Amino acid sequence: MPSDLPIPGQRWVSDTEPELGLGIILKAEYGRVEVFFPAAMEQRQYALKSAPLRRVRFHEGDRIKTSEGQQLLVTTIEERSGMLVYLAEGQEVTEAQLSDTISFSKPEDRLLAGQVDENATFDLRGEALQRRCRHRQSAVRGFVGGRVDLITHQMSIAGEVASRLVPRVLLADEVGLGKTIEAGLILHRLHLTGRAQRILVLVPESLVHQWFVEMLRRFNLLFSLFDEERCVSIEQNDPTANPFLDSQLIICSTAFLSGNAQRAQQVLAAGWDLLVVDEAHHLEWSHEAVSPQYALVESLAKQTKGLLLLTATPQQLGPEGHFARLRLLDPDRYDNLERFMEEAEHYEQVAKAIDRLIDGKPLTKSDRTVFGQKSSRIRQRCDELAAGDEKARAALISDLLDEFGTGRVMFRNTRAALSGFPERQAKLVSLDAGKTGAELEAKIKWLVALLKEFAEEKVLLICRTRELVEEISERLQRELNVAVALFHEELTLLQRDRNAAFFSEEEGARILICSEIGSEGRNFQFAHHLVLFDLPEDPELLEQRIGRLDRIGQTATIQIHVPYLRGTASEVLARWYHEGLNAFEKNPHGASEIVRALEKDLAALRQKFSAAKLEKLITKSRDLSGKVAKKLEHGHDRLLELNSCKVGVAEELTRQIRALDTDEKFEHFVIGLLDHFGVQVEDHGVRSYILRPGHLITDAFPTVPEEGMTVTFDRTRALSREDLGFVSGDHPLVRASLDLLLGSERGNTAFGMWKGGGSEGMLLEIYTVVECIAPAALHADRFLPATPIRVVVDHALADHTDDEAVASAKLEKGDIFRLLDRGAVKKKLLPAMLEKAQAMAAERAQRLIEAANTAMTLQLRNEIERLEDLRQINDHVRPEEIEAIRQQQTDLQAAIAAAQPRLDAVRLIFRVPGVA
Template sequence: MPLVPGQRWFSSAEPELGLGTVLRIAGRSVQIVFTASGTVRQYSLEAAPLVRAVFRAGDRVRIDGRELTIEAVEERDGLVWYRAGSETFMEGQLDAEQPVSKADQRLISGRIDRNDQFERRVRALELRARARRHPGWGILGARIDLIPHQLRVIETAAARRTPRLLLADEVGLGKTIEACAIAAQQIASGRARRVLVLTPESLVNQWFVELLRRFNLPFAIYDEERCEALEMNEPSRNPFEDEQFVLASVDWLTEHDKRMKQVVQAGWDLLLVDEAHHLIWTPEFESPGYTLVAALAKRVPGLLLLTATPEQLGRGGHFARLRLLDPARYTDLAAFLAESERFVALSALAERLEAGETTAADLETLRGLFAAERPWLDATLAAIDAGDTAAREALLDALVDRHGTGRVMVRNRRAAVGGFPRRIAHIDLLPASDDPELLGRLRAEFAFEVGDLDEEPTHDYTRDPRLDWLLSTLESLGSEKVLVLCRSRAKVQALEEALRLRWGHPVARFHEDMNLLQRDRNAAFFADPEGARVLIASEVGAEGRNFQFAQHLVLWDLPLHPDMLEQRIGRLDRIGQPGDVHLHAAAVAGSAQEVLLRWYHEGLDAFRSVVPDGRELLRRHVDELVALAEADAAGREPAVEALLAATRQAHAELSEQIARGRDRLLERASQRADADELAAALAGDDADLASREAMLELLEAFGIQNEPLADERFLLDPEYLTVDGFEELKAGPREATFDRRLALSRDDLLYLRADHPMVLGAQDLLLGSETGNACLLIDETLPPRTALLEAVYVLECIADAALNIARFLPPMPLRAVVDTRLQRRHGFEPDADSRARAGDRQFDLSPMRKVLNSLVPPMLGACETAVRRDAAAIIAEAAEAADRRLSAEIARLEALAAVNPAVGEAEIAALKAEREAILAALPGARPRLDAVRLVTSPDFLLLRR
């Protein structure tokens, strides 16, 4: 049916949004406004989950709150006109909330389904309600470990209506995971419909894989070629409006003024910016990247900035990033620097307080800070002197509440988080071979890698002494899994060829020219205990992958940038790594690579510890480092030793500067948030066997069979698939799992949870259809001449999606059973044996239409009356819970605002407005009939014919 502006449609995926109106059709998409919930959705015309809202003669509809019965229907120019009595009205006049179920009409007309289809439908409703209320909604199916500090960050952001945070965890603590999880929850809750991710060019692929493989978020990568292709079809259209989730390079955007203007004007709900320390700002200058993000930050409600180096190496840069997050709070650099000095002093005081070493000066500082709370402070200090650790914690928490940047910044440290493996370095210097051209080839290889050579040289490793070293290393490791990392696809292929000729064991490869499915299969081959012992991966190809089941990393070459080296090591050195991480690296004596290897090992100690100042050290020494590496080996040793000594000294000075600049109050604030609720809820979902069965049963409804395999795996086979729309199975059967551990190590497996796109798609297909919404069950335990009507309603609250009202009242099924005397049968459940025997038995009720027409409507009316009473109690309970929770949040913010200038009145006012909007919307929730089942005694059909 062609779409026309003004038509009314329902979303089968989100029926709680109410009736929608077509706003416009542009290219391959349609825009629908759902006025009751204040929501605008943009759908692809090819796969829109929309059902045309056309009512028939005899249907009841609502107009201006009145219920009318339609007598005639007429179509004019694609729009539908209705007549009810003396009134004629166009479909656009219909209320957004309509009684749309046809379940009762199907039953009365005798068009019924099997009993198993009815029960499957009810279980799908229950599965959806449980999942939608879950505090982990949006990340139930995320491939993430339940790591406390990451869950704390996610919960902190979830508590903000529009999160604006600087995620500044140290390297390796999972800032990308935190940011992706926050985005996933914002999208799932309806608070963010359009999301933009900006990264450096080198990280675009990593983010794409992370978002898709870990969080099932299909972002579109934008570049100049894509924009030009879109503009060829629609020159006047902003290409960034073509997709809801966009991933782009900051470097590319800042090279094109036109693209910068377009991306700013496109309108976004959430912006994520990685490597935010590259955004340069001073009172006299700002980089193009900073200008772009600043323009976006003014327009976009939600903002996440990611950096591993917040303020340690420059408070001016730190102020620039905070200024993006909260321009009203951070307006003056000089004032910020003065305030920062106070926070540094407070941080040192907090450290002494924790250690029980406070001085007289510290006590005076505390008395000044808590002048208005002097009795409480004196009592607390006395308790601390008496050895009361709880009092010390209370005082530290009070200091945290007065901390300025704790509201906009999260900072976790590896030392505080713990759980990281030990790094063991195996560094070898190899003697040069008799090949006179070897050092020249290695110098050319190095020149290409540092950008001094435009074209990558040809690689032949069959005569390279590093291959002998690699073979010796592999033989010494026996059956251990080994990840070999190098820079490019050409190196991967050359290494694979050399190992195939010299080694003979199976080898998996992984590079950027392979598609995602090929990468998944090769990663699975490597993860399989019986599979490849070695995986050779390029730098780009391995981005976003987790290989922590292996403990040995061979660095065939070394990147010039310390951050890139840390990223490589991070493929194995992760929280949850069960063993020590062994790092193997070698260089030929006299080669360019020898200088770089020694700089990392002897200058930075980068193979044994994280180097937070690596970027600054490279900036200071890169020219000398590259020049020495490319110089003739003869006579360069004194200069190399001098470089290493200077690097070690600078590293020590910077490390001391970073330690002095540590903000312990901020770190404590980051660790203080309580993630127990989210962690427990996610762990509970992991153990929910009933939901697993419901999901498999849901997929079976569409012909997707499941076959158990070993190790918590099962095979999903689409051989009997009855509909299109399951993208995950278009290439054939897929293995899947419900096990979190297995999903983390096997990217090729589907990780099924209630918010997985395939499960959500199956729910939409089932609940958007009539299947199972009317049936008959013969209960052999009922007395003769007995008929009961079981009605299942869905209690829905139509409200602005940004309110995320489902956390208090999700669309939940309510059930009522009444008999022919219109008495409610509380607690009635049909006989289990009768249900089992019903199987796929089908009945023909068409001869009983007159009987059903007189019997069903009054019984259904009694069911509706009963369900409305149930609904009123549930709504009241939800309103009380919402009021209690939001009022507590408001009280907490008001208390913080009294002592912390970072808490603004606007934030408190927004939370109060949200509370009022939710409390106003909840009473409007109404039960919508979804399904009916007539349960009768065996003689009912015979008696009523």
């Protein structure tokens, strides 16, 4: 930070983010400075001592641009009360009147003054410009940096949802398929591309720490955990502050906010770009009553553009509960429960038509009539397919899913549609309570025998209540010397985390005894034995329990142990689940519908046991289960399967990520970049390194721990070694290093001697950067990122840009002043060469701008037309979504048209004849 302190109203520029344009100082006090960048509609706050800011100060002879677009030549500069006033062509221009889109880098001034850097630094800067441009435009930016396996169904959903300007969707994969990872991939991309700066994640209290760890470990996203203690602490420093404005990324429990009116109002007032709600089936709603949690989320959802709801059991509360979640996503579309249920009746017809197309057959005449009369796009695709255009087949399938299927708001993958999952083996154990009739004692006796039988195995036990957890633990340890860990709602989050960690350690607890909260969110796939000490009444909740072990990453057959007492309600539930629904070994589809049909019979049997009636119930359940499963397989579930996992999309994203993962040139570039800043880099195995602070050349470099940090560029190794950081273009260290280099003057000038390069002469190599200054939410980078243009001219103003000899020339150090001391070189030749090179760059920039505008217009126009057609027959598409894209197109057109090339780096090469 320069010695002259900022004053409100002055114009400053960010060295690390020059693309933001000119900033206006809002305030500078208490060791902090606040700056508003009008061109990008962004506000930043910096620590005064380390702010990467530079005062905008033009000089005589410079050209300035006013906010009205005038280009004027500065003749005199005055300073009045700390504010600069420029006298230019007879006008007075205050710094407040300068154009917001001016950006700064003056390498030509440094070159003419003889201030040059090493050629290696110039080359590093050139490569940094190219790599940052490619990464910002990449379709996998935000995906490549996730420390995750590249699993097809997850990549498909992440790619589809994150491609939307304003995603509002329900992620409803079955338990264990990785909804948290899908949400992480989506929010990571939205955050890095600027579409979601402020993110609020609401989860059950038991999952707060797990989400924090997952976001940090997998995506390098440091969320803040908010509770009452944190809020009070912030307010003690500033009683008028809204605590939720203190951080951009926040995780807190839904119960904390819904149970505190003051905090709920504050979180609503804070404003968010994206709201994520995990275990969304806890949000209870009906026409008669709305739970506090539902009311809170509904209020937040109404004023937040992006919304992700996560639940493995979307129909746990029946059709009404499922409808309640969908109306959070789009209350205009989902405003009528009866109409919602009627639509589901037509899904089987759509699914059959799509399956015919997948099998290579045409649509039937009936299909063409039913679908074609409602959609011009469908008619067009049918005509193209009938004319022999097989490319129309895939488009027709996509349009049918889009326009007549399950819509664009829900994604659900099932194990049945995927592969690679372990088997589940049910082991029902019939117990006799004996003379005492004590069910608990009988089950404890059996549990002791089980633990003795599997002496080295980890066992997860789940039961309903905290009281039962503690009683089982106490009785068990009376009978057996075994390490036990407990997990229930009365423990603090820290205690739960420690107990879960103790269970995961090889020498840790043999058995983890959980209350019902242990069936949500936690992953214990390292264990292979699950004891269901009692059974929940809801099959969806049963599946959540089993899902703690049955998930991606499980390596063995899961043994599900179910003890029950003969002739009691526990036998009814155990045998009904196993023999009637096959719920222990498979996920029963349509379980909620089956329960509603049989709940009276089931309740009567649990109240008064009858072996004969139980057999009848099992037979009836088996028949009904088959019918419901068949209906779903050919209707709703089939459409969700087709819509949720688009293999082609996922494979293309995976291909791009793999290409980046295996790019050894990127690895060498990053090592060179870190070395440039003085980071000490030591080899640590294949594609792995230890980074230490070394002798850093700037205090602004991101923190590297004194003890060092170990990183790898290998995804497979990063997945197996959590102690290694995973480095990609998304990693904060890489992004910060690039910004630090390109926001500084390092490498923006150089001078080299080229011996043996032909006849004596000069070459001027420049990099200009085409900058599109726009609000981050527009994500203009996908069409026109800060794009470098390299141009080379000689002293005769001939173009050498594509000359391979120049590009591969070995340059040596030299004395630039031997050239600059020649008056003609400094006053005539160099200015003429610079003018010619910049003119050539400007022509290429204009072509880039036109191409970017064409690509943007084509992409957004196609999307608008698709959504308008889709809306005519399927109102899953909100009018606001279409209008948002229209406005986006208008704003992007203006931003791209205003893009300008900025001279970023200049190198003068003196060619010397002779042998190299």
